[in-house]
Amino acid sequence: MKSKELKYRISWQDVWEKMRNDRVGRRPRVTYDQDFQRKSTKDFSNRCKWNDYELGRKVVNVLGNILKDDFEVLEIGPGPGTLTIPLSEKVRKIACIEASKANLEILKENLEEKGIKNIELINEYWEKAKIKNSFDLVVCSHFLWMVEDLEKHLEKMEEFSDRYCAIVQPCGRDEVVKKAFEEICKERYMGQFEPDADYFAYVILREWSRLVDTCFLEYSFELKLEEGVRYVASFLGKFIEVNGGVADKIEEFLTSEVGETWEVRSKAVIMWWKPASADFTNTDHVI
Numbered sequence: 001m002k003s004k005e006l007k008y009r010i011s012w013q014d015v016w017e018k019m020r021n022d023r024v025g026r027r028p029r030v031t032y033d034q035d036f037q038r039k040s041t042k043d044f045s046n047r048c049k050w051n052d053y054e055l056g057r058k059v060v061n062v063l064g065n066i067l068k069d070d071f072e073v074l075e076i077g078p079g080p081g082t083l084t085i086p087l088s089e090k091v092r093k094i095a096c097i098e099a100s101k102a103n104l105e106i107l108k109e110n111l112e113e114k115g116i117k118n119i120e121l122i123n124e125y126w127e128k129a130k131i132k133n134s135f136d137l138v139v140c141s142h143f144l145w146m147v148e149d150l151e152k153h154l155e156k157m158e159e160f161s162d163r164y165c166a167i168v169q170p171c172g173r174d175e176v177v178k179k180a181f182e183e184i185c186k187e188r189y190m191g192q193f194e195p196d197a198d199y200f201a202y203v204i205l206r207e208w209s210r211l212v213d214t215c216f217l218e219y220s221f222e223l224k225l226e227e228g229v230r231y232v233a234s235f236l237g238k239f240i241e242v243n244g245g246v247a248d249k250i251e252e253f254l255t256s257e258v259g260e261t262w263e264v265r266s267k268a269v270i271m272w273w274k275p276a277s278a279d280f281t282n283t284d285h286v287i
């Protein structure tokens with residue numbers, strides 16, 4: 001156990017469990033389109049690919065100071081390749097652990113589209129994965145809400161890293177979704193789906209005395225009206241059933257709010273640190 005003996009400790013576990021159950025514990029109830037799930041998976045891939053992987057490229061730019069072209073990377077939950085694809089151009093090899101076969105198929109398509117060959121794909125749950133080697137960088141992007149035991153997750157990331165660990169997490173979302181939630185669900189928005197898992201990881205890592213570098217960035221993607229309705233429905237469906245009538249209301253709301261094409265603006269945070277095993281005499285990230 002890496003936890004230090006501390007007189008005062010922030011008890012975040014209870015809040016984490018409740019928030020996580022609220023956010024990922026229940027699947028959205030969306031009944032207006034039988035093919036909603038498949039279309040949403042494809043939409044997600046298109047969002048990640050927007051502007052030639054804008055988010056991933058910006059992340060790689062930020063991590064540019066630590067990345068070396070001989071790096072071997074382990075990525076947990078790559079999805080459609082949001083980070084994998086831009087990162088693959090900067091490092092020697094990436095091993096990806098992805099639990100979903102459907103997402104793995106999309107990732108394969110996206111890799112082929114770019115002619116990328118330095119990726120090893122492992123169809124496995126991260127918690128169960130038996131990993132033999134260690135890596136220069138262990139990274140996960142938009143993954144923290146998938147994790148039940150955050151401390152164990154961070155410990156495992158560190159266990160397989162010789163040099164660096166990094167987390168990319170959304171940390172701010174367009175106001176339009178929140179406004180749609182208040183108008184259609186008739187509930188006040190009080191952070192019910194705020195993408196704010198990053199600060200839990202920060203608290204844990206600082207309690208372990210890790211020096212966590214942090215950088216925030218903005219990125220955007222465009223949604224056509226039909227995709228916008230699915231995007232909003234995926235949030236609202238956790239609170240109300242999105243049937244045909246509700247889908248029409250979302251469409252009406254979006255038409256008046258953003259028109260036919262919606263430029264969604266989001267924020268992400270990148271946190272990176274050296275794990276306990278890394279050489280601590282090297283303080284190149286301390287000013």
Ligand SMILES: C[S@@+](CC[C@H](N)C(=O)[O-])C[C@H]1O[C@@H](n2cnc3c(N)ncnc32)[C@H](O)[C@@H]1O
Binds near residue numbers: 081083
């Ligand atoms: C929200 S997506 C993020 C995708 C991508 N990293 C990004 O930044 O856009 C989370 C991904 O993690 C995968 N995943 C969820 N739980 C997992 C687990 N326990 N082990 C491995 N992959 C998992 C999901 O299938 C999905 O592809």
